[in-house]
Amino acid sequence: MTNESPLTKEMILDAAEQVLRRYGPDKTSVIDIAKFLQVSHGTLYRHFSSKAALREAVTERWLDISIAEPLQEIADRAEGSAAEQLRLWVETLIKKKRMHASDDPEMFVMYADVTVRIGDMIAMHINRLIKQIASIIERGMQAGEFKPDSADAIARAVFMATESFHHPAHAQEWSSEMIDEDFETVWRLILSGLK
Amino acid sequence: MTNESPLTKEMILDAAEQVLRRYGPDKTSVIDIAKFLQVSHGTLYRHFSSKAALREAVTERWLDISIAEPLQEIADRAEGSAAEQLRLWVETLIKKKRMHASDDPEMFVMYADVTVRIGDMIAMHINRLIKQIASIIERGMQAGEFKPDSADAIARAVFMATESFHHPAHAQEWSSEMIDEDFETVWRLILSGLK
Numbered sequence: 526m527t528n529e530s531p532l533t534k535e536m537i538l539d540a541a542e543q544v545l546r547r548y549g550p551d552k553t554s555v556i557d558i559a560k561f562l563q564v565s566h567g568t569l570y571r572h573f574s575s576k577a578a579l580r581e582a583v584t585e586r587w588l589d590i591s592i593a594e595p596l597q598e599i600a601d602r603a604e605g606s607a608a609e610q611l612r613l614w615v616e617t618l619i620k621k622k623r624m625h626a627s628d629d630p631e632m633f634v635m636y637a638d639v640t641v642r643i644g645d646m647i648a649m650h651i652n653r654l655i656k657q658i659a660s661i662i663e664r665g666m667q668a669g670e671f672k673p674d675s676a677d678a679i680a681r682a683v684f685m686a687t688e689s690f691h692h693p694a695h696a697q698e699w700s701s702e703m704i705d706e707d708f709e710t711v712w713r714l715i716l717s718g719l720k
Numbered sequence: 721m722t723n724e725s726p727l728t729k730e731m732i733l734d735a736a737e738q739v740l741r742r743y744g745p746d747k748t749s750v751i752d753i754a755k756f757l758q759v760s761h762g763t764l765y766r767h768f769s770s771k772a773a774l775r776e777a778v779t780e781r782w783l784d785i786s787i788a789e790p791l792q793e794i795a796d797r798a799e800g801s802a803a804e805q806l807r808l809w810v811e812t813l814i815k816k817k818r819m820h821a822s823d824d825p826e827m828f829v830m831y832a833d834v835t836v837r838i839g840d841m842i843a844m845h846i847n848r849l850i851k852q853i854a855s856i857i858e859r860g861m862q863a864g865e866f867k868p869d870s871a872d873a874i875a876r877a878v879f880m881a882t883e884s885f886h887h888p889a890h891a892q893e894w895s896s897e898m899i900d901e902d903f904e905t906v907w908r909l910i911l912s913g914l915k
Contacts (some may be wrong), residue, residue, distance in 0.1 A: 641892070675905075681898070682905035686881040694889030697836070703876070710870075710877035714913035 600657035607665025802860025
């Protein structure tokens, strides 16, 4: 069976995401995705060389749409207190990660797995996020709200110092009763370090 | 075959650690450990109810001896700058974790695995470490070197804000070229937050 309409990457990723969610990453085969799209698996392999490449592309798109893009909107707001903006940015990242860990477990497991294996793709995602933090910090430094320093280095440090609250390896800790209080204290330390 | 000398927990743990290191956690059975000790596996089961319990006890002892006890020595030094003592404590934790990840991979893998599964044992280990940090911070606050605050809450925050550098889930990141520079910046943020 072949479908006559031209097959775009976007269509394949939509289908792959649906099938991966339904059967889970381990049980999904490229043939399942081809069947879902009513194309031959040869057609699919012309776009993605392996199931691993498809999983990576689905996860990458999910990270862009569900994490990096909404955070970019916050980073782009160039008014008001930079400290409040930075706090909102970090809190939004943390909330999104917690929400996906509990409400979207299929994608979260795929993402947590990719975080360990696909270093390059995750490094790009993290660099994108750190650039967003750097732009907020840069603005805070220019406004005299934060001490002058290397905005890039400080942005990496803010990201790393809050990893317990947003890195998927720590997802089990997010249900702790103390997690919000802990974040509050870490945030207080970071903020008084910035000022 | 039975051995006539009384079998102590310490002897079992010594044997279990040697056998686990040699064959790896997956391939080691309680029978292997019993053979190594020249006792029946029934004798062993009187001390430890399962292979999992044995693995947990071996890992717990390894964490005590290789991590918590040497750090306790640093925490007990009640003179000089608390900031320098805290930095030495955190750096020693980081160095020990990095060293074990590269030089003692068998135990490190067991420990990383236990970190995910055996929440209670790891929580106790972490609480012990956080108490050590709290004692340093308490001293720094009393000496006026650190701002007055809840030493316990700040100690948790210092531990969590540095997890990228010592939590086993981040071991892959420790070979990054930027890791020392990153720690330097995180440390600078934390320290100026404490002062």
